Amino acid sequence: MQILNEIYDRLLKHFGPQHWWPGDGAFEVMIGAILTQNTNWTNVEKAINNLRTAKVLSPEILNLIDTEKLAQLIKPAGYYNIKAKRLKNFIKWLMDTYDGDLKRMFKTNLSTLREGLLSISGIGPETADSILLYAAKKPSFVVDAYTYRIFSRHNLIPDETTYDEIKSFFEDNLPDDVALFNEYHALIVRLGKEYCKKSKPLCEKCPLKGVIVGD
DNA sequence: TGCCAGGCCGGGT
DNA sequence: ACCCGGCATGGC
Numbered sequence A: 001m002q003i004l005n006e007i008y009d010r011l012l013k014h015f016g017p018q019h020w021w022p023g024d025g026a027f028e029v030m031i032g033a034i035l036t037q038n039t040n041w042t043n044v045e046k047a048i049n050n051l052r053t054a055k056v057l058s059p060e061i062l063n064l065i066d067t068e069k070l071a072q073l074i075k076p077a078g079y080y081n082i083k084a085k086r087l088k089n090f091i092k093w094l095m096d097t098y099d100g101d102l103k104r105m106f107k108t109n110l111s112t113l114r115e116g117l118l119s120i121s122g123i124g125p126e127t128a129d130s131i132l133l134y135a136a137k138k139p140s141f142v143v144d145a146y147t148y149r150i151f152s153r154h155n156l157i158p159d160e161t162t163y164d165e166i167k168s169f170f171e172d173n174l175p176d177d178v179a180l181f182n183e184y185h186a187l188i189v190r191l192g193k194e195y196c197k198k199s200k201p202l203c204e205k206c207p208l209k210g211v212i213v214g215d
Numbered sequence B: 001t002g003c004c005a006g007g008c009c010g011g012g013t
Numbered sequence C: 001a002c003c004c005g006g007c008a009t010g011g012c
Helices: A002-017 A026-035 A041-053 A059-064 A065-071 A080-098 A100-108 A110-118 A125-135 A145-153 A163-171 A180-195
Strands: none
Touching: A002 A125, A002 A180, A026 A041, A026 A065, A026 A080, A026 A100, A041 A065, A059 A080, A065 A080, A080 A100, A100 A110, A110 A125, A145 A163, A145 A180
């Protein structure tokens, strides 16, 4: 679909590459994906720094650390009690299923791995897709609140569109390209943060102005 | 100051 | 099958 390409080109030109999760290891990316649920990324960075300083950023150690201590370390990320449980659930699954071996985990085919992730309590569609795309480098498009808000606000999708429908909208109309999916989602988040906030029903100087017909 | 942030679960209807 | 309250810190 041409409109998706045009939106991407416009956003990339306007914001430049977003460099999401480039240097962090895959394991840290997955931890970050869980910690960032409904939470500002700067808060997540503080939590990850705590984990790094405490030298607990490995599947083996996190599997053994008690949930209470983990909760204290990730406190800046908010929802720390529930997120500590979610991290433990994920780590236990990783140990039980792949013996904590990321290489083995990432060798699993996309749909099987997605089902596995979704079976974990605390990992929903966005977190699963973030892990698949940004850690496992698989072509799974990530949808989030910004994606929905921006595209529905511009009348590109109906209000009642579900997560999986929006995901398919992108995947069915874009080439199966990990780097493209990576950058596209990051650009949508950037656009949402700066121009499509909840409290502002109209995005006055939206960079997409003129791209969408009748908008 | 109140609102918002890169969601998800579980219980109630 | 939806709907909604709860979860919580930090920045503007």
